[in-house]
Amino acid sequence: MRQFVLLTGSGISADSGLDTFRSSGGQSLWARYDPDVVCNFDVWEENFELVHEFYSKRRMELADVEPNAAHKMAAEWQKKYGAELITQNVDDLFERAGARNVLHVHGRLTALRCLACETEWEWGYQAFEPARDRCPHCGGLHEVKPDVVFFNEKAPLYQKLWERLDSLSHDDLLVIIGTSGNVLPIAGIARHSRAVTILSNLASEPAIPEDFFDHVLHGRAAETAPRLDALVARILSES
Numbered sequence: 001m002r003q004f005v006l007l008t009g010s011g012i013s014a015d016s017g018l019d020t021f022r023s024s025g026g027q028s029l030w031a032r033y034d035p036d037v038v039c040n041f042d043v044w045e046e047n048f049e050l051v052h053e054f055y056s057k058r059r060m061e062l063a064d065v066e067p068n069a070a071h072k073m074a075a076e077w078q079k080k081y082g083a084e085l086i087t088q089n090v091d092d093l094f095e096r097a098g099a100r101n102v103l104h105v106h107g108r109l110t111a112l113r114c115l116a117c118e119t120e121w122e123w124g125y126q127a128f129e130p131a132r133d134r135c136p137h138c139g140g141l142h143e144v145k146p147d148v149v150f151f152n153e154k155a156p157l158y159q160k161l162w163e164r165l166d167s168l169s170h171d172d173l174l175v176i177i178g179t180s181g182n183v184l185p186i187a188g189i190a191r192h193s194r195a196v197t198i199l200s201n202l203a204s205e206p207a208i209p210e211d212f213f214d215h216v217l218h219g220r221a222a223e224t225a226p227r228l229d230a231l232v233a234r235i236l237s238e239s
């Protein structure tokens, strides 16, 4: 069977109403906190309380949104076609849509990690309260970090991402949804991929020359989902 990889960015979850870094309007959490302070590995320990306040609010925001048609389509693709889901998103909306084994290359909002003892644990949608909460393994406090990859922090799962993308051949399918191409080099990925490539984005992005893709769809992720689903079905039936 041919391989099918889906790679997604924040655009897919923005359509569920989740604030994103780039959509920072006046009410956005991202507008009220400076990402260079609360998402920066170089200075997060100096801003420990503020970092946890920001991520606690993001967790609670996540509890209030629902997966949309695009998340559900991805979960269906996994069941129907064995699609592999790789995401830059730290939310759990794919899992809540029924997907399993999602590769979260930028970590997960609903988990915490202790840098002292390298324990990772599920935290759900709760606030992390420095006055109350500790690492369950070593009892540490100031090493407890949201299990999300910050700016200036290594992303160990990138290795797996590159291996998967490199393994795709001419018969395979690579679908990319909702990404600006500013974090991962989406243009280069499409240009060098041997697979059939589909891009589904809200609109053209300056960082992504779209002629590197075999197929391009524009529109909100949830609204574009039925068209994209039909295109994927057609391509996979041609193999």
Ligand SMILES: [Zn+2]
Pocket (backbone or CB within 6 Å): 114, 115, 116, 117, 118, 119, 135, 136, 137, 138, 139, 140
């Ligand atoms: Zn620990």
